[in-house]
Amino acid sequence: MSELKSHTLRRGRIFPEIQWSEEQKAQWQAERKKLYQRCKLIFDQVQPELINTHYNWYIAVEPNSGEYFLNDDAFLAAQQAHKKYPNVKLHVFRINETGVCGRI
Numbered sequence: 001m002s003e004l005k006s007h008t009l010r011r012g013r014i015f016p017e018i019q020w021s022e023e024q025k026a027q028w029q030a031e032r033k034k035l036y037q038r039c040k041l042i043f044d045q046v047q048p049e050l051i052n053t054h055y056n057w058y059i060a061v062e063p064n065s066g067e068y069f070l071n072d073d074a075f076l077a078a079q080q081a082h083k084k085y086p087n088v089k090l091h092v093f094r095i096n097e098t099g100v101c102g103r104i
Helices: 022-053 074-084
Strands: 058-061 068-071 091-094
Touching (some): 022 058, 022 091, 058 074, 074 091
């Protein structure tokens, strides 16, 4: 008869020594919001002309240069942007009326 081994289930954080304080979380959220707002300005400028030709495509916006990258796949749009601008934060929008995909 074979023996059954019991495994101890570990629950909790993967790296419990890395804990963000509330200030760090708030700072991260503020940085993300600022990045989104900078990218949204560029998206709002180009969206009216792109909506006719690239409806439901994705646009990856690099806010420092103002350059954007189009593709029908969100991952490939971001990959194109990261190829030209490695290690930079960007935002990906969907080219439609709202700039997002999915339904609520």
